[in-house]
Amino acid sequence: MALQCGIVGLPNVGKSTIFNALTAAGAQMANYPFCTIEPNVGVVTVADPRLEQLKNIANPQKVLPTVMEFVDIAGLVSGASKGEGLGNQFLGHIRQVDAVTHVVRCFEDDDITHVEDRVDPVADILIIETELMLADLASVQKRHDTVIKKARTGEKEAKILVDIYARVIAGLNDGVPIRQQDLTIEDKEGLRDLFMITAKPVLYICNVAEADIATAQTPGAHTMTDAVRELAAKEGAEVVVICGAIESEISELDAEEKAMFLDDLNLEEPGLDRLVHKAYELLGLMTYFTVGPKEVRAWTVKRGATAPEAAGVIHTDFQKGFIRAEVISYDEFIACNGEQGAKEKGKMRLEGKTYQLHDGDVMHFLFNV
Numbered sequence: 001m002a003l004q005c006g007i008v009g010l011p012n013v014g015k016s017t018i019f020n021a022l023t024a025a026g027a028q029m030a031n032y033p034f035c036t037i038e039p040n041v042g043v044v045t046v047a048d049p050r051l052e053q054l055k056n057i058a059n060p061q062k063v064l065p066t067v068m069e070f071v072d073i074a075g076l077v078s079g080a081s082k083g084e085g086l087g088n089q090f091l092g093h094i095r096q097v098d099a100v101t102h103v104v105r106c107f108e109d110d111d112i113t114h115v116e117d118r119v120d121p122v123a124d125i126l127i128i129e130t131e132l133m134l135a136d137l138a139s140v141q142k143r144h145d146t147v148i149k150k151a152r153t154g155e156k157e158a159k160i161l162v163d164i165y166a167r168v169i170a171g172l173n174d175g176v177p178i179r180q181q182d183l184t185i186e187d188k189e190g191l192r193d194l195f196m197i198t199a200k201p202v203l204y205i206c207n208v209a210e211a212d213i214a215t216a217q218t219p220g221a222h223t224m225t226d227a228v229r230e231l232a233a234k235e236g237a238e239v240v241v242i243c244g245a246i247e248s249e250i251s252e253l254d255a256e257e258k259a260m261f262l263d264d265l266n267l268e269e270p271g272l273d274r275l276v277h278k279a280y281e282l283l284g285l286m287t288y289f290t291v292g293p294k295e296v297r298a299w300t301v302k303r304g305a306t307a308p309e310a311a312g313v314i315h316t317d318f319q320k321g322f323i324r325a326e327v328i329s330y331d332e333f334i335a336c337n338g339e340q341g342a343k344e345k346g347k348m349r350l351e352g353k354t355y356q357l358h359d360g361d362v363m364h365f366l367f368n369v
C-alpha cells in the first residue's frame with residue numbers, strides 16, 4: 001500500500017535527522033531554515049518479531065517484512081498559509097500524505113538556532129496548527145462560495161455541501177482543527193476531495209537531548225515532553241519520545257553493536273521502532289502473513305479489510321477471482337508448529353467474501369481468473 005506519513009515541524013527541530021535514521025536515505029541536514037525544500041520519500045521496514053517465529057517454522061528461502069513510506073517535508077514558519085517561507089510548497093506536499101508525524105523540539109542547545117529564538121514545544125505546535133487551519137479555511141471558504149451558487153439553483157448535493165462547509169468553517173474560525181470537529185462519516189466524505197490538512201491524524205514526536213532520553217520517557221519527569229503529552233491528551237493524539245541524535249547513531253550499527261548500545265542506554269528497543277509502529281497504528285493498518293517454502297511475507301491492509309480486499313493487495317486478479325481463503329490465526333499457527341499441524345487439529349478455517357481479517361492471520365487464497 002502507498003499510504004504515507006509526512007514528517008513535519010518548524011525548521012531545525014530534527015526532522016531530517018530523524019528521517020535519515022528511519023530510512024538511511026541521506027536527506028540533507030544543516031543548521032539553517034529550509035534545508036529540506038523538495039520532499040524526500042523513504043521506505044521504512046516495519047519490525048515484526050512474528051516474522052522470526054514464522055521463519056523458524058517454515059524455513060523459507062527469504063523473509064519479506066511489510067513497509068511504510070515516510071515523507072520529509074520542508075519546515076513551516078509563521079505566515080506559511082500566506083506564502084511565507086516555503087509555505088505554498090509545504091502545504092501542497094502535506095495535502096498529499098495520509099497522516100502527519102509532527103516533530104517538536106524538546107531540547108535546549110545554543111548551537112542549534114530556533115526559528116522563533118526560543119524553545120517551547122507547545123508554542124511550536126500551535127504555530128503549525130494555526131497555519132494549517134488557516135490553509136484549510138481558505139480552501140473550504142473558496143469551495144463554499146462556489147457551491148452556494150449551485151445550491152441556489154436547487155441542486156440537492158450542493159445544498160448538503162453548503163451545510164457541511166459552513167459547519168467546518170465555523171469550527172476552524174473557533175480554532176478547532178477538522179479532526180477534532182464533530183463530523184459524521186457523510187460529512188467527512190463531503191470533504192474528501194478538498195484534501196483537508198487538519199483532518200489528517202497526528203502523531204507528535206518529541207525530539208529530546210541524549211542526556212534526557214531516560215527521564216523523558218517517564219511521564220512527570222520532563223517538563224517539555226509532559227507539556228506535549230498534556231496537549232496530545234486533549235486532542236486524543238499519540239506521542240513518541242525519541243532522541244534524533246541517538247537514533248542516527250543506532251542506524252549505522254550492526255545488530256550486535258545496536259543491542260550493546262541500547263543496553264548501555266537502558267533502552268529495550270530503538271525509538272524509531274516505536275515511532276514506526278505508532279505511525280502504522282495511526283494509519284489504521286494491520287498485518288497478515290503468507291507462509292511457504294519460498295517466502296514468509298507480511299502484507300499490509302486497512303483494519304476492517306475483507307478477505308477479497310486482502311487478496312487484492314497481493315494481486316488484483318486474486319480479488320477479482322476470489323473464491324475463498326484458508327485462514328489460521330498466528331497464535332494457532334505457532335502453537336501447531338505450522339500449517340499441517342493446524343489442519344490436523346482443526347485450526348484452519350475456510351472463510352468467504354465477507355470475512356474481516358484479524359491482525360496476524362496466516363492466509364492462503366483460492367481464486368479463479
